[in-house]
Amino acid sequence: MNKFAGAFVVIGLAASALAGAAVAAPPKGDPALGKKVFMRCVACHAVTPGAGVKMGPNLAGVVGRKAAAAPGFKYSAAMQKAALKWDDATLDKWLTKPSAVVPGTSMAFVGIPVPADRANVIAYLRKPVP
Numbered sequence: 320m321n322k323f324a325g326a327f328v329v330i331g332l333a334a335s336a337l338a339g340a341a342v343a344a345p346p347k348g349d350p351a352l353g354k355k356v357f358m359r360c361v362a363c364h365a366v367t368p369g370a371g372v373k374m375g376p377n378l379a380g381v382v383g384r385k386a387a388a389a390p391g392f393k394y395s396a397a398m399q400k401a402a403l404k405w406d407d408a409t410l411d412k413w414l415t416k417p418s419a420v421v422p423g424t425s426m427a428f429v430g431i432p433v434p435a436d437r438a439n440v441i442a443y444l445r446k447p448v449p
């Protein structure tokens with residue numbers, strides 16, 4: 320009897336832990352898939368810390384950071400004035416059409432039309448998988 324009661328408690332706890340996790344963290348992009356999308360960015364961006372600047376700034380740690388904050392890169396005046404913080408929402412808009420978010424930006428990139436591609440590449444920026 321006691322054994323059964325114990326089992327029910329354990330199952331109940333596991334179920335509520337799962338429910339809690341589902342509410343707290345809805346599945347976002349997949350970093351492994353995002354690595355493939357990032358092929359469209361590698362000509363201009365490194366994402367490894369210390370890898371330096373290419374045609375664009377190093378993107379290591381960019382998620383959660385203020386715009387125009389990577390060391391050693393000369394941002395456009397438009398980006399320096401943008402007062403943006405890069406999170407899922409601002410990155411999603413930016414990667415849809417950079418020139419719409421920061422008119423006058425020097426990032427000559429047309430945008431990523433497919434929402435899942437954007438979500439995946441943002442997940443990759445958050446967690447660059449090897």
Ligand code: HEC
Nearest residue numbers: 359360363374375386387388389394395398424425426428
């Ligand atoms: C043709 C080169 C080029 C390509 C391709 C490109 N970028 Fe950029 N990117 C830039 C430049 C240049 C800037 C700086 C813009 C400015 O200062 O206005 C920039 C800025 C950024 C920023 C803001 C960085 C910061 O520190 O504020 C993010 C985020 C970003 N790019 C992500 C991407 C992603 C993701 C891709 C691929 C989907 C991509 N870029 C493709 C050149 C490029």
